[in-house]
Amino acid sequence: MSNSTSPLLGYPRPDGRWGFRNHILILPLHQALSTAARDIADATPGAVAISHDWSGEIEKDFERISKTFAGFAGNPNIFTTVVLTIGTEVEAGIIERAKKFSPTPLVEVKLSDAGSMFKLVTSALEKAGELAEKAAAESRVPAPWSSVVLGLECGGSDAYSGITANPALGVASDRLVEFGATSILAETMEILGAEHLLAARALDPKVGAQIIEVVARYERSINYEGIDIRGAQPSRGNIEGGLSTLEEKSLGAAKKAGNAPFTGVLEYADRPTAPGLYFMDTPGHDIEQLTGFAAADVNITVFTTGRGTPTGSAVIPTIKVATNSEMGLVLTDLIDINAGTISDGTQTLEEVGQIIFDEIVRVANGHLTKAEHGKHHEFNLSRLYGSTL
């Protein structure tokens, strides 16, 4: 099986990366342009948009915000990004940075040049329409296993997460890594208590030390705030679902990364440079994590959930796996795969792992996920210092 020929079909990018979608992204670099971005995407088949609350402030988190926008604009699932700007120096800096990441030239539409919101929308609509036609005319070509950059995510976890969906996803992740793909585990809060197990799997002892340090750094930052995190973690939904402590949640969450060795540790929104299994330092916040993944080249995500959550990304297809049949068979318009069959006793971990693996291939090759059908294009900027200047 390890020499299996890849059945994947994707869009090759000039810099060697691969996309599994060919989106036109409408990216507003100022909150006041968010509505315009949504309107443009709604009127352009093949286009997606995001919105956010940032007004171009040089806040303490500016570096993180700038890296996120630049990386997001250059995600390999994007054919071209149309950036809407006011026309400021700060925006110009982000665009310069984005150009380095972007596989195809970015298109910028400035409000100051357009002269009015109406003209900005008209101009961007015209450009997005032309680009969408070009994108639609491109064909998929056979892609190697190494084209996959898989994001591993869980949200709304319950006590079944660690015994059904997460280890089944681990089976799929392990197989992809074995075939030469990249897989990224994240959510520092959700490996706290399990980091020693992950560190022990590091290919290089330095990577193991980094995993331990990322968690220690996180723990210090929370202790520094002097806050008791009980009440937030495990969340109320987690507790109702049967999870009692953060460590218990983490031991279950870490199972998404299977048993493969760890190749490296990534800072938030940083891109992996070689295939393998990585850990990325992100908040447990589902959308901040997904946004960080998008900025880091992730081109497909599997998201396990115990309580059921509809969220997704404008640029990354996100496959939802239910941890239990009670939810998985009810919330069918947001769940792609039910792994509750494992605790029901009707399927094994390996069988569901294979189903997830096959679904990754099917979705990569163009099948739309429930979150894509529902146009769940959530986007959040991750801030370490709050949002009040």
Place this chain on the structure above:
Amino acid sequence: MSLPEIWAFKHEGRGIGIRHHQLILPSVVCSTVVSRRIAQEVGGITFAHQHGCAIIGVDVSGIDDFFIALASHPNVGSVLVVGLGCETTQGNELTEKITKLTKSTEYLVIQESGGVEGTVATGAAAARELAITYSHFPYPLEELVVGIELSRDVEIEPLLTELTHEGIKYVIISEAGGSAKHFSMLMSQKVQLIISFPDGNQPPSGFPLIPVINVASDSPLHQAISGEFDLQFEATAKEMVAKIISTADHTKTISEQNQSGEILVPRLVRSV
């Protein structure tokens, strides 16, 4: 001579509103897309945000308080809270706190309403039921509280004098930070209308629920997009007050027409 007056709505528990909005309030980021679909179906107002989960410390009550302030704002006639179910900011508890202060508030939860489509259908029906028709009545200008948002140096005295002369109350915010932050602070102070003087390098912006009158500066950016401003930089205090009164009396501002402007929810602690 008759006293100038405005036609406004008496929103029980919320105050005298110059708009009659229905707010579809997502209690967590995970319900923002569903909230937007409901709002589109019923003509309500909503906004995307990233809060309600993975919050700790002062933000837990701070974000609750902010959402309560939004839901009990005078320009709001009714509120539908949409939750996911497993988040920190629980929709039902938030709704209880809102209903203690106001009328016409209801909530529903995606995880208990059959998922996305079920919630959109149930939510749209619930929102229509909630949307009581209020008649508007004439009120004196004394009922108006205007927020003055200063993100640049402006000689503001003439406007204050003119407002006082007309009997219009006001709140000024001029501390550090941009318009988005100031708008949120003014919303919490229940102003029904905002007049904004954005920084010369910032575009005009809006705030869902509250009409914002944007006044241009003579900066190159503002001059390049002067048509996006409700008032030009030469506008006199008398013209500003006339615009305030006509806006209070239902003339839509440009940001209202464009439906532009997101809501910046104040946040003090990092995401976890």
Place this chain on the structure above:
Amino acid sequence: MRPVSSPTGQRKILFLNPKDNIAVCLADINAGEKISQDGREISAVEAIPRGHKIATADIAKGDGIIKYGERMGHATKSIATGSHVHTHNVLGDRLSTESA
């Protein structure tokens, strides 16, 4: 290739690791219910919802709670075999402020 486990069948509770002192309930358990499974016998001393944990050994106050063979926190009071193990008698070891 990895070993292929067999489906769990209609189990009431799931023993995850031989080192564990808890098991996960796969169905709602009634107070007094006797569970005989995988060669072990446990009587639930109280009702336990599905997804929640049942003590499979007596656990002293301060002792570790072991799940997946790993420590996930400690007992804040002594827990008898067959009891519901959750936030009322368990606390994480890290990032939580212990009340005296």
